Amino acid sequence: MEAQTAAKADAAKVELHGSNVIAAIKASGVEFVLSVPDIVTSAGLLRPIANDSTLRLVRVCKEDECIGIASGLHYSDKRALTLIQYTGFLDSLNAIRAVAVEYKQPICMMVGLLGHEPERLPSESGRYGVRIIEPICDAMGIPHHLISQDADVAKIQPAIDKAYADSFPVALLIGRRPLAQ
């Protein structure tokens, strides 16, 4: 019984702090954050980013705008992060297909997996929309990384650096609501 209690306590300690994610975004040289609000990342990422004078937040009306804006910024070597929900990712697939993949632009997308159960892999989610995200990325050849706990934050800077080095998109999938601290 004690072991079970300890295991539950350990599981409860698995967290993702928004401040860690934002620090990694900044360390990646990102200057612009392009976003449609997503309840997964609203409190832990978007709100603090909106209050952070070292990042320029561009609020857009629809997610595919981010793909064009990021491309335009890239022509002058400005790094951008697109912060959206998976529903917006799905809505933007043609823009991602054309601008990011076929024209080989380093579009870096941070995608909130609304409804995802953090203890599962996205491919095993009970939510259909979440379950199809990684296979879609694979079909389009887009590298993707799951960011579900603080230990995953170390993946962010190398992934963004590689996207710019290769001039190719990347998807950073947020599998747990980042804490607003």
Add this chain to the structure above:
Amino acid sequence: MMKREDCFKALARHVTDEVVVATYSSAVEWNDLGPRVLNYFSMGAMGLASSHALGLALANPNRQIIVLDGDGSLLMNLGSLVTIGAQSPKNLVHFVSHNECYEANGSHPLPNPKVDFSGLARSAGYAHVFDFNELASFEQQVAHVIGLQGPVFATLRVERSRPLTYDYPALYAPEKRRALKAELRKG
């Protein structure tokens, strides 16, 4: 009613070091006026020309960015008017050629051919809004329009064009994109 190619010829007489972002039929007719390193052709994802232009404008605040949009294209990204209005880049001039149809896709009519783009841009927050349907008036004012502090919006009421040849791979060739990027890196 004007011809788009006449409007573009009038515009070209005043374009120097501006980046011109053009899409679909507008891109073809602008490109027909001659090669320019500072042309940026937005293809593959219809509607995004204004968003590409916003990114360029934010990254290059000291350089004027001119976008040559289409009416069908802009209808696919109307939210970008609001985004641009909010960001309010002083260096962005947004033309939309209003010929009331999806010219690059068979000239089928817009869902509402009489949509008031200038009214939409005005309410979205553009600093200056124009609406041209006579070439003489456009020729007289175009230098003033592109010299204003933006964001500036202008509807060009134009006829359907002559038959165009759409060679998208040539317009968006990798070497052209590399040349544009190299030019912008010079500052």
